[in-house]
Amino acid sequence: MVNWEVSCVEKKAISIIALDPRAARSYGRDVEGLFGEVADVSVFSVMDGSAMGMLPHADLFAASTDAFGSPEELARHVPIDSQTMAVQASFRWQELRRLKELPAGSRVLFVNMTETMAREAIAQLEQFGITHVHWIPFYPGAELPGDVHIAVTPDEMRYVPEEIETKIDVGQRACTSGMMIEIALRLGLEHLLETEKFQTYFQSIATSNYSFDQMFARSIRLESQFHILMETLEDGVVGVNERGEVFACNRHAEEITRTSADLVMGKPASQVFPYLPFSKCLQERERLPAKIIRLNGINVSAEVVPVMRQRACIGAFAILQRFNDVEARQSQLRNQLLHKGYRAKYGFEDVIGESDAIQKAKEVLRRMAVSESPILLIGETGTGKELFAHAVHRASRRRNGPFVAINVAAFPENLLESELFGYEEGAFTGAKKGGRLGLLEISHQGTLFLDEVEGMSPALQVKLLRVLQEREIMRVGGTSIIPIDVRIVAATNESLERKVAEGTFRRDLYYRLSTLPIVIPPLSERGDDLFLILEQFQKELGGSFRLTPQVRGFLKSYSWPGNIRELRNVVEYFLYTGHDPITMEDLPPTVFHRAPQAPIRQLPETPQQPSSDVFRFVLEQLYQASEARQPIGRERLLQLARDAFVPTSQQEIRSILAQMADQGLVRVSRGRGGSQLTPEGRQLYETGRI
Template sequence: MNQYKEMGYNEGILLTAEGKLMKKKVCIVTYDRDAALFYAKILSKLFGDVIDIDTMWVGEKQSFQKIGHDLYVVTTCSFGGDVIAKSKLSNQKDTVIIERTIAKKSLEKLKSVPCGTKALVVNITPRMSIETIAHLTDLGINQIKFIPYDPEDDYLPNYDIVITPGETRYTNNLSREIIDIGDRVLSINTIVEIAIKLDLENYLETEAFREYFQSLPRTNYSIDHLFNKSISLESNFSILLEILEMGIIGVDENNNIYAYNQKAKSITNLDSNNIIGKNANDCLREIPFEECRLEMKEINNKLIRINNFDIALSIRPVIRMGKYMGAFAILQKFIEEENKQLKMRAQLSNKGHYAKYTFDDILGESIIIEKTKKMAKKMATSNASIVITGESGTGKELFANAIHNESLRRENPFVAINCGAIPDNLLESELFGYDDGAFTGAKKGGKLGLFEFAHKGTLFLDEVEAMSPMLQIKLLRVLQEKEVMRLGGDKLISIDVRIIAATNEKISDLVEKGKFRKDLYYRLCTLPIELPPLRDRGEDIFLLINKAMKDFGGCFKLSNEVVDIFKGHKWEGNIRELRNYVEYFCYIGDELIKLEDLPVSFKGTIGLEERPIKVNVACEIDQLKRVAGKRLDHYIFVLNEVNKVYKRNISIGRKAISEESKLRGIDLSEQEVRTILTKLESINLISISKGRGGTKILEDGIRLLDKL
């Protein structure tokens, strides 16, 4: 016996538990020594150093016995005439009977031989010469008349050329042209069978194997085509495995691992070289492949623990004709899955669910507001529910935004909804979402509720006291169980949401009157905050006036009289009322705001008689430009038309203005005229009456046209 070794390709090698190389032992058994060494060289080039190759040649009289190899690769000639021995051996799992073929380039030589040429075929034995002839005929070389040659026969038939598969040593006494087609190589079927029996199928993808396959002639187009397609699919499968963002582990019918991507490696912390080919029941006991194999059913959304991480697991069995063919496990770290869902929710909402303001946006230097801000910042660090109470306009939503941005949930959604502004049945579907077909008019595919959108973030419930008793019960359950069920659905969805509620009423009074559930009140009111009204904030009033003036682009000063009045004003609308007055002052355009410049509504609250308000035409022109935008000419045209009929003491409607515009080449539709008239009325340039009254221009509109 001769030992043959040669270094080669080594990716995907098997290792022992100690990390040492586990080599497969292969014994090549041939009739002739040179053939054994030739086949050993082929296998070494293809499979590299993952196999140890021994060679054995038996000759005519030697017997063949197995001596403890993993695989025996045997030529048919090794059996001599023992057909029974050949039959028994070929059916054994540790044996491959060699099929040989001829290289493609050698076959091309024979195709060029003229038709009718007589060729003497020379091989080691007459029987091997006959096998060579049969093989050449199968490969389509039919134009040559083949004659088998027996070196021991003295009779030499008439011939034109000599053909030999690398056995030129037997052609020395032959004088004609010799065509050496080279040693017959191992067929593709033989190589594939060797790889399968050694559990080295992954080597069929290597470049060395592809080159070898390309060097062989095509004996069966269908088989070759299917094999090429199989290799292509397997290559694409490998690429797909690596680009997926989840771990994939594939097992065969015996749960032996054959597919294992990089993401799976990062989750399990096991190297592919240590796991490919091993049984998953032994090395990945956390994954219930055996349960999947026995029950032949999918395992969905199972939470397991690997390396101290929570892993979301699903297993998909591969069933063909009622038989288990293997399975794929899909793994993802639970935190990664949750983060991905958060991003998807944010994309689905597309509503800008984020907090816009921080505590820096809450202006004020008074002791009471500083104390309130300090308390709110402390509460922000907690996950407990917060109830913000305060009069209308005190900035409850501003505080809710700031609390979210100060909390650990700042990177996640801030979802706000006004419970008093939405009908009760619609509010329920907005909060909890619904499944497909939950009710008439439900969106196809269902809809996520705001609780789901706010997962890991904050849900702000403004005017929470407006909730119906039925919705109060559902809200209480969500706070207690931290899970919701969509309308029309049957699945509970876990959520992690921090609730901030706001109200401008005393909820304790509503509880006493039976209008608000006591249990919900105590569940919500873990951390209460009461916002001070503007009248209690002293000089903060003038800080807020300056901020609002900058927001509206105005520039004015308050007279001493107005300052004194503002200090004593009740500010029942709080900051919202203050901003309305500032916007009004910006529009009248005076640099100094005096008592007579105060709006009528304000004068009524302080007992001043109504005085005529000065109108600044320049300010009204600015208003018109702001409203009209790029269509200022159209607005002036409409205002002129209304003014013309006013002078004639008649009224005019949309249709008449539209027809006149077409005559002037402006071409305004009735709808466009209607829009312009509405906006002109909003800035007090015209009045619109129903019926015969029609549209009339006001004094401000006349003065504006005179100025223009």
């Protein structure tokens, strides 16, 4: 017989995401077993690639903590403002009973995919009282300790060493009862929690939260879930039935109204709470917006909402909130966000290098860090600007506050505005219910790092300028001013002065951001730091090799247009050659590739005249600019060289222009005037003597 109620209601969509496909399928079966009649459950895995890219829409995404590195990474794979939660796993009681039978004092391997996952499971087993054995985490690549004869694994028998005598497979960990309750609450399926199927499942899953179990059991005996749900709310809540009789009053409501729930239960709300308009709400069956009432000497916001079921009003709830609780909750939220990745990971001690250039940069930035003024980090791509931003925050007085980083160029204008400033509920189509905090609010009393700030649109530049001037923001779609205390550290790999001259970057914002400017030196100017960083990358990548003197000399003379990021790629390439030592034949062809050029004859041999490819390239570009009757600057020459795969640096181009000027081939102007070929320079190029 078809369940008519279920068939008439559109099914929800639940997506489960995990690192390993087998774990994803296991979690999916658990959720399907409880919610299959009312929801379609899909599973995705990072390892098999199904979780990559933008995932299809779902009413709820549940992701395991090992699937992605951070909440920000998860957000890149789900539709904007999707409802997300974490997969929580636990063991079943029957498996724990098996483990309690292990011989006391035994050395036991716990085998899992990674060290982190193995240690996490061991911590959970010890929390459940399985402490009579000595647990040893084991995972692919780990060294097998001696005198171990027992191994336990959560369905990862493929990683258990063959020589282990006793192998116990406890199966994939199951989704916790708390996770299933949260899914029901998120999707409005609370009525399922009282069914026998859910109760049977809850009794099978191990939990150490005794008080939660007791509260939940009590709510079942009272045939209502409202009691346990309301006690988890931070607002005061009073509930009445269709007759206006009080049936619920949580602890926060007792504190705000200074009454006892036992004294008001079952009584007409009009008598015990005459200041709450329950009767009007039940009659009109419409939400009554929040109004300010004076209660026991404090201002309280009171909102009343009806409870509708099949067009009938079966009750109402009053939501009470003290005004001074708002700021406290925002502070709590910011503190929670600190534990979700919004913190600086690196300090100045993590900046590797002994060259004068890098030591000077570190010394200056240490002094800048103690100020409250904005800092502008200027440097080529891959020089480590974000690492320095982390270090500045950790050396500042804001070190205990949040550190938030965002790449401005990675977001379209409309999305960047909502990311930075947040938005109110209903601000735009798809806006999350209740609105959302922006990164500027999250950064309160901390540091906000704006990478590639030159990519910000003119409209957002105006809003950011107001933030710097007034220290206040307004959310998208909002009407209230929110004061904030944020220190801005910005970074750019382009000339903001040129952007200002072109009219694409506001002059006033430029001077605000560049209060404390500093240039991060490129790798080509850091001398032997190259080899110190190279050795560190070898350690991080788990490999080792030696360089021949010829390779060391070549690497030191190379211009490194990709800087430290390019160096890491080269180190990884060397590791995969399998050669030791590394010779010139092992150099990666893509890194040192030069675009084909027309044959050019050698320059006349003079002691001061370089004969490098870069010199010839610069002379050719100067000639073409001369033909167009336009000067050309160092930055434009550097960009043209990169486009043509000619490795060079600003320092090298500056040196070549200086030598050309000494020989009368070019006139170099100060500032933005650029460089122009002299008649002698044009003649040199046109006569083909190069």
